[in-house]
Amino acid sequence: MNPELHQFIADYGLWAVLGGTFLEGESVVVFAGFLAHQGLFHLPHVMLCAFAGSFLADQLLFYLGRRYRDHRYVRRIREKPAFDRALAAIDRYPDGFILALRFLYGLRTVGPVALGVSRVSPLRYLVLNAIAAAIWAACFSLLGYVFGRTIEALLGRLHGVETKLAVAAAIGVLIWLAYRLSARRRR
Template sequence: MSLAEFITQYGALAVFVGAGAEGETAAFLGGIFAHRHLMPYWQAAVAASLGSFVADQFFFLAGRYASRLRFVQTFTASDMMRRVTRLLETYPTGFILSFRFIYGIRIISPVAIGLSSVSALRFLALNLVAASIWGTVITAIGFLLGNVVEAVFGRLHLHIHLLIALAAVAVLIAATAILTKKYLTRPSRRT
């Protein structure tokens, strides 16, 4: 089975699992797969959105109902959890709609929301909206980058195209991580 056949057969499942486990890279690659006509764009976007939605619901429920688990307690003891909680308390709706776009706080955020007073129904609704937007946007970026790569380099072999896409993702993740670290790890100012 060739790589293209494998992606055609299992691409949506891979994007779903990858978007839930890792996030941006899987959704972005889903866009590349759609650009290469290995799967329909809508399928890649839906798989990315659902993967993100399901994973965030899981971590929310872990925070809400399994706060005694070791991995939840590890999160709650971290300095990052205090910063995430402070953002959540200050901007609850905005934070829930945007946390998945902020590198480095994607898993800890739904745990923090689960530990907060945000209702499960409110999180469910906002998570559905945010995951839909996130999956559509990140997959679209991958699709558009596929167009750019093809316009610049011509039609490449699939593995070369994917390597260029992964390099672009690595650069974007590194830049986002630097910005996130700069703005989220600043010492809090006490008045």
């Protein structure tokens, strides 16, 4: 691997994981887990950054819903069809909804705002959000790590990290596309 690229990834890659999980999530963490398998990151550092980004993003969205219920951004989220479904699920299973939120497609932004608008206490949300973020970060980081092992087992020892990254990115894009298509069909 190009020494400058390797150093750049080593210096700024975990910041990208933190920012990526703050904005999106799963694909960033899986890819970072893969890079941990390749020795570019330490797996516990990937998990910690994934936890922090995901936790902080959802806490921020929760407080936006709680504090700025009538702000146009929150109103726009409240107008989405998923918002009413999220509120109904929160009323029936508040703890389960908080713990499962990260694993439910289409509720990543709507869910925490709906929780902020609901009667769930901030302390209860903080604790359950931390637990859920830790589980989520560990699952997807390990998925990427194991994914790296699987690629090597299937394709043999690939030469060069660039080749491994290209194969992982291609497979990741295919998985992401399949996931999006199946989610679109369910709707």
